[in-house]
Amino acid sequence: xxxxxxxxxxxxxxxxxxxxxxxxxxxxxxxxxxxxxxxxxxxxxxxxxxxxxxxxxxxxxxxxxxxxxxxxxxxxxxxxxxxxxxxxxxxxxxxxxxxxxxxxxxxxxxxxxxxxxxxxxxxxxxxxxxxxxxxxxxxxxxxxxxxxxxxxxxxxxxxxxxxxxxxxxxxxxxxxxxxxxxxxxxxxxxxxxxx
Numbered sequence: 378x379x380x381x382x383x384x385x386x387x388x389x390x391x392x393x394x395x396x397x398x399x400x401x402x403x404x405x406x407x408x409x410x411x412x413x414x415x416x417x418x419x420x421x422x423x424x425x426x427x428x429x430x431x432x433x434x435x436x437x438x439x440x441x442x443x444x445x446x447x448x449x450x451x452x453x454x455x456x457x458x459x460x461x462x463x464x465x466x467x468x469x470x471x472x473x474x475x476x477x478x479x480x481x482x483x484x485x486x487x488x489x490x491x492x493x494x495x496x497x498x499x500x501x502x503x504x505x506x507x508x509x510x511x512x513x514x515x516x517x518x519x520x521x522x523x524x525x526x527x528x529x530x531x532x533x534x535x536x537x538x539x540x541x542x543x544x545x546x547x548x549x550x551x552x553x554x555x556x557x558x559x560x561x562x563x564x565x566x567x568x569x570x571x572x
Contacts, residue, residue, distance in 0.1 A: 382396050386438065388435055390511075400413065412430075418510070456486050484505075486535065509528075
């Protein structure tokens with residue numbers, strides 16, 4: 378994937394950056410092309426080798442049409458629920474490094490849901506905050522809206538997700554209990570005989 382000066386790109390785990398220039402540099406006798414990215418969140422500059430764009434997961438910011446898909450995913454009621462802390466942390470770390478906003482949305486949903494029932498470890502709390510920041514900053518830039526307005530939309534989508542998930546879980550429990558209840562009702566009854 379190639380980028381032009383002025384393109385808005387996402388650098389995994391760092392967020393939105395703008396390609397400020399593209400230049401060749403000679404390092405240890407080898408000449409390579411580099412993208413100079415200015416990371417919007419903290420106004421730092423990052424150099425990314427042109428040849429390593431795919432390796433680091435650099436991608437274009439999502440388009441307007443993808444924003445609706447993202448909010449649909451955030452509110453769909455499907456939540457990854459790992460019980461094992463190590464497995465959950467590894468999966469979430471991999472998703473955060475992927476650079477995909479949809480993977481980051483999965484992390485945001487699962488950790489926000491988990492935080493409602495128990496306190497998160499320091500590392501997971503930091504990951505949750507990072508996931509929320511990455512989504513809000515990218516969407517606010519794409520939609521040209523304030524971060525506060527996008528945060529409200531994200532929070533509403535998450536609440537919709539959790540209420541949908543609760544309804545689905547409750548329905549599944551009713552359906553699971555129904556066969557037992559009907560089996561109990563159809564079982565032959567024994568009556569005690571008087572002697």
